[in-house]
Amino acid sequence: MADFHRPGEPPAPSGFGQHGERPLVPASDPGSALAVADDFFLIVLNDRTGKLRLHHRIAAIGIAGGMLAELVFGGHISFGGGKVAVVHTEPPTERVAKQVYGRFLTEPKTTDVRTWLAFFAEIATGLVADRLGENGWIEPIEQRRLLRRTGAVAYRPRDRSQVAWRAMRLAEQLARQRTLDLHDVTLGGLVAATGFIQAVLWNHPVDACQAHLATQLAELRSRWPALHELFSHVHALSGEATLSPRI
Amino acid sequence: MSNVARTDVAGTLAQSRLGVFSVIGFALTAAAPLMVVGGVVTTGWAVTGTLAFSLAFVIMAAVLSLFSIGYVAMARHVTNAGSFYTYLARGLSRRLAVGGSLVQLLAYNLLQVGLYGIFGASMASLISNRLGQDIPWWTYSLAAWAIVAALGVLRVDVNSKVLAVALAAEILVVVVFDLVFLANPAGGEVSFAAFSPGELSGPALGAVLVTVTTAYVGFEGGPVYSEESKDPRRTVPAATYLSLCLMACLYAVTAWAMSVAVGSDKVVATAQEHEADMMFRVAADHLGGSFIVDLGHVLLLTSIFAGLLSFHSAVARASFALGRERVLPAVFGRTHAQSGSPMIGSIVQSGIAFVVVIGYALAGADPLVNLFFWLGMTGGLGVLILLTATSFAVLGFFAKNPGDEPLRRRVLAPGLAGIALLGVLYLALTNYASLLGVDPDSPLRWMFPATYGLVAVIGVLYGQFIATARPEVHAGIGFGANAISSYAEFGLTTPSESTTGSVR
Numbered sequence: 220m221a222d223f224h225r226p227g228e229p230p231a232p233s234g235f236g237q238h239g240e241r242p243l244v245p246a247s248d249p250g251s252a253l254a255v256a257d258d259f260f261l262i263v264l265n266d267r268t269g270k271l272r273l274h275h276r277i278a279a280i281g282i283a284g285g286m287l288a289e290l291v292f293g294g295h296i297s298f299g300g301g302k303v304a305v306v307h308t309e310p311p312t313e314r315v316a317k318q319v320y321g322r323f324l325t326e327p328k329t330t331d332v333r334t335w336l337a338f339f340a341e342i343a344t345g346l347v348a349d350r351l352g353e354n355g356w357i358e359p360i361e362q363r364r365l366l367r368r369t370g371a372v373a374y375r376p377r378d379r380s381q382v383a384w385r386a387m388r389l390a391e392q393l394a395r396q397r398t399l400d401l402h403d404v405t406l407g408g409l410v411a412a413t414g415f416i417q418a419v420l421w422n423h424p425v426d427a428c429q430a431h432l433a434t435q436l437a438e439l440r441s442r443w444p445a446l447h448e449l450f451s452h453v454h455a456l457s458g459e460a461t462l463s464p465r466i
Numbered sequence: 467m468s469n470v471a472r473t474d475v476a477g478t479l480a481q482s483r484l485g486v487f488s489v490i491g492f493a494l495t496a497a498a499p500l501m502v503v504g505g506v507v508t509t510g511w512a513v514t515g516t517l518a519f520s521l522a523f524v525i526m527a528a529v530l531s532l533f534s535i536g537y538v539a540m541a542r543h544v545t546n547a548g549s550f551y552t553y554l555a556r557g558l559s560r561r562l563a564v565g566g567s568l569v570q571l572l573a574y575n576l577l578q579v580g581l582y583g584i585f586g587a588s589m590a591s592l593i594s595n596r597l598g599q600d601i602p603w604w605t606y607s608l609a610a611w612a613i614v615a616a617l618g619v620l621r622v623d624v625n626s627k628v629l630a631v632a633l634a635a636e637i638l639v640v641v642v643f644d645l646v647f648l649a650n651p652a653g654g655e656v657s658f659a660a661f662s663p664g665e666l667s668g669p670a671l672g673a674v675l676v677t678v679t680t681a682y683v684g685f686e687g688g689p690v691y692s693e694e695s696k697d698p699r700r701t702v703p704a705a706t707y708l709s710l711c712l713m714a715c716l717y718a719v720t721a722w723a724m725s726v727a728v729g730s731d732k733v734v735a736t737a738q739e740h741e742a743d744m745m746f747r748v749a750a751d752h753l754g755g756s757f758i759v760d761l762g763h764v765l766l767l768t769s770i771f772a773g774l775l776s777f778h779s780a781v782a783r784a785s786f787a788l789g790r791e792r793v794l795p796a797v798f799g800r801t802h803a804q805s806g807s808p809m810i811g812s813i814v815q816s817g818i819a820f821v822v823v824i825g826y827a828l829a830g831a832d833p834l835v836n837l838f839f840w841l842g843m844t845g846g847l848g849v850l851i852l853l854t855a856t857s858f859a860v861l862g863f864f865a866k867n868p869g870d871e872p873l874r875r876r877v878l879a880p881g882l883a884g885i886a887l888l889g890v891l892y893l894a895l896t897n898y899a900s901l902l903g904v905d906p907d908s909p910l911r912w913m914f915p916a917t918y919g920l921v922a923v924i925g926v927l928y929g930q931f932i933a934t935a936r937p938e939v940h941a942g943i944g945f946g947a948n949a950i951s952s953y954a955e956f957g958l959t960t961p962s963e964s965t966t967g968s969v970r
Contacts, residue, residue: 458947
């Protein structure tokens with residue numbers, strides 16, 4: 220199973236580091252190739268049914284948040300006061316991240332974080348599902364009902380236990396009061412902001428785990444204010460999706 | 467495969483936006499037109515003993531249109547618009563807004579719970595007429611309750627196309643009935659007594675105006691769709707005025723047409739005899755026991771059901787927004803993961819409705835007069851209170867932020883609407899006994915309205931407490947889902963938190 224039991228694995232409290240200072244996840248993690256958005260997708264994916272366990276509109280906001288967080292890690296964009304600041308630099312090497320970054324460059328007049336997040340939420344689920352498909356995590360299957368095609372897509376995991384492990388891994392880290400690395404604290408922030416934390420912690424002491432995550436997030440805030448702002452917008456947009464009478 | 471490069475931000479976001487007619491559709495679903503003409507008006511005649519609803523519909527439509535001018539203008543300038551207490555928070559004070567939020571929760575709960583009365587009564591009469599089975603009303607109410615409670619938490623989408631078809635069918639049935647009524651005037655003469663000002667006087671005036679205001683509830687929903695409409699500057703105002711206009715025409719003409727067919731001197735007696743069945747009985751007199759009468763009866767039930775669901779989610783969403791703001795306990799800000807529904811608010815609303823329906827069943831009270839009309843109209847009174855306060859909140863908001871809105875929208879319209887609504891409120895409160903149809907000395911005449919005074923005072927005191935003890939919560943009041951204090955930390959329970967401030 221996963222390697223976080225490995226001695227010395229948890230990063231030091233100062234482990235958030237600066238841009239590009241440390242890898243997002245330990246190299247020996249079986250999900251080490253996973254981007255935050257992909258990991259979030261797998262956490263909300265039901266490994267048995269292949270459907271999302273989180274409402275699709277809210278899940279999409281979380282996945283979009285993950286995609287934007289990846290660009291923040293790489294120093295390609297930053298957030299402040301509800302606005303996106305695009306840094307003109309070397310584009311990311313990963314294909315989807317590069318496309319997303321390119322999108323920001325082609326529309327410099329759109330600076331509102333909310334607008335970008337809402338826009339990427341429209342396409343994020345498809346993009347990330349494609350990427351996970353290409354990397355051999357899932358395969359999309361068209362759902363059928365009474366011999367009819369419904370048009371809805373489910374995502375069959377290639378390896379159920381690996382998919383189920385993504386949520387358990389985060390929960391275990393919180394339950395053991397580990398210091399989370401940048402990848403995991405971002406994941407925790409997105410899971411909390413989309414209201415999915417109770418589902419992740421279903422067989423763990425919820426209050427203690429939540430308090431631990433809150434402490435970790437507070438620490439993240441001082442080092443990566445842009446990420447904290449991103450979570451706030453994900454939280455608010457998810458709330459608006461719930462308030463929307465036509466979710 | 468999705469491709470980022472081939473999409474553009476504005477175009478992608480515009481695809482899912484709503485147009486005027488979608489917004490009108492949502493607003494009218496809450497208003498449930500067939501339920502208004504078939505239930506509210508007929509029960510109103512029976513309880514208040516007054517004919518003059520048609521004129522009252524026209525008068526209140528004018529007052530509410532005046533109100534809407536400032537209301538939709540302010541909606542353009544605030545986030546989380548569409549909730550009265552947001553207006554109070556931004557235009558008057560956050561402390562008052564907490565009082566307003568409790569008034570709003572009480573009012574919408576009463577409107578919702580009242581509908582279980584008319585649902586049960588109508589269903590029981592349909593089954594008894596058609597199948598000869600006498601089953602108590604509350605059986606049907608509880609069945610509807612169970613479905614609403616489940617749909618509320620699971621947030622099963624009632625397809626908007628299904629709603630649109632049902633709504634169109636309702637309106638069609640009403641129009642057909644109107645034509646039949648007007649073609650068959652009692653005594654061979656079309657009387658305009660329903661529009662006569664002479665009928666609209668005395669103690670019944672306040673009662674009729676509250677009833678009519680209740681009938682219009684739903685028109686205020688437009689600003690909820692501000693952020694989701696194609697062009698918030700045009701879509702929301704257009705939808706608000708058009709739905710008011712459509713409701714005014716439909717309600718005023720139908721109430722008049724029924725009085726023409728029955729004879730204006732017999733309307734009250736007929737209504738007292740048949741209550742919510744009246745419209746279908748009168749229609750059946752001319753159409754026989756035809757398909758359209760049965761269709762009308764079934765559509766009345768679906769209309770009430772849509773209203774039940776609509777007010778249920780309005781309450782659940784309002785509690786969710788207050789939970790997000792931490793005015794209500796944070797647990798109300800939690801959602802059901804799979805459905806994204808405001809789960810706790812939904813469960814609590816269903817709990818309240820269950821207790822009330824069971825209480826009425828045990829007490830053997832009348833489902834139509836005591837449950838539907840008393841509670842429903844008291845809910846309408848709450849909305850009237852909120853409308854009045856909101857008019858002044860609009861004045862207050864534009865006094866602080868004049869912006870580029872013209873004087874008539876900032877001052878004139880909300881000022882006049884506020885004065886008119888205060889007048890209506892005064893008439894309503896001084897004649898509440900006649901609204902309930904009880905003895906002029908009955909203590910019920912002040913007990914019902916007094917509950918609003920009580921919750922408002924509790925709310926304002928609680929708001930005062932929040933202002934001093936939890937300033938970071940106080941700062942976020944009125945922002946709904948956008949109220950993000952660091953204290954909340956996305957709904958996580960933090961043992962200690964000292965920093966304040968919020969991200970907008």
